[in-house]
Amino acid sequence: VATTGLGSFDDLVHTFGHDVRAFPSQPKVVVVGGSTLGLRIASHWLEEGAHVMIVEGDLQTANAISGHRIGGHPELEVIHGDHVSRETMEEVGMGGMDVAIGALDDDHANIAAMLFAMDLGVTNTGLILNDNDLVHVVQRMGISFSVDITRVAVDELLTLVHRKLAGHYAVLSTIPNVVGVTHEVTKAAKFCGRRIREGGFPDWMRIAFIQRSDSHGRWSSHDPHPDETLIEHDRLIIFTSPDHVADVEKKFRV
Structure with missing residues (x-):
């Protein structure tokens, strides 16, 4: 379901017959992957008032985020590290996050990252997939939400048009x-x-x-x-x- 922001999320949840779960006013969000899409997701959550942590495995990409328009945001934290290293993720507090979103280019790496986040205790997880056949598969795994990259492209195209x-x-x-x-x-x-x-x-x-x-x-x-x-x-x-x-x-x- 599409929502215009956190303010209307509860209304949509009620509309479609689901129970509303308690959600903090300033959620802590981790985005795995500092790709263009990952930065867009991070930017959106920052605009919603969230504290955002980006985990990026490539040092050069992690350093480049500081030059991005959101690089100096006081609620943004950039971590260079392995997103499937339990020691690293426990050290940065992955288990205390309210939301984890996978924005890696590789579908299987994305799935692994979100399953690992769930294992550490993150209750709201989601990811962007290139293969739409995997969407329903990962939902059965218990990942909260998954989006086919084609739908992201359609959404972006409509916005541009x-x-x-x-x-x-x-x-x-x-x-x-x-x-x-x-x-x-x-x-x-x-x-x-x-x-x-x-x-x-x-x-x-x-x-x-x-x-x-x-x-x-x-x-x-x-x-x-x-x-x-x-x-x-x-x-x-x-x-x-x-x-x-x-x-x-x-x-x-x-």
Whole structure:
């Protein structure tokens, strides 16, 4: 499932019928692999307020991270070491991490790293895989989440294609024929200031929930009740089919 951030995660978990597990407001996250993808994952978690540790086996790559835009972040820690060395990982506190994410280029090394993290006590583990046939295999191993690199590519492509719009686009990994779209309600939109039932939204798109900011800039999620009034700057999380992404664009284009 795609989520716009930690603030909306609990709502999505409830929506899909799962129990919400306690999660710290400032989680400790370890990213195994200082690749381009690993740095993007680390950057995202830093933006969410997490403490992030990157474990990289190649000394040159580990040193190069200091020159990256996130290299000087006070909540970033870069470790040069073997991610499957129990002595090294225990020394850096791997077992005390809330989340472990594998971002290595080799699928088998990624799987080994996450199984090792689980063995050390990390309860939330995930990885990016090049071989989509391995996704369900690793889920059966107990790894919390796994993503086919193709879906990452599709997500990135949609973002690039629609970069002039307010929305973010993501293929929902558990529902392959559904795309999650985030759009902001602008003052010029015909449905701004109207109730959802009066907005003229077609059957092929569904508003999953509404994110709204208060006067202090804090975001909260609201159920898309037909009588809910949409106001300027609301964020609508919309589910639709890939064939209707262009139609959603037209609906929000002003």
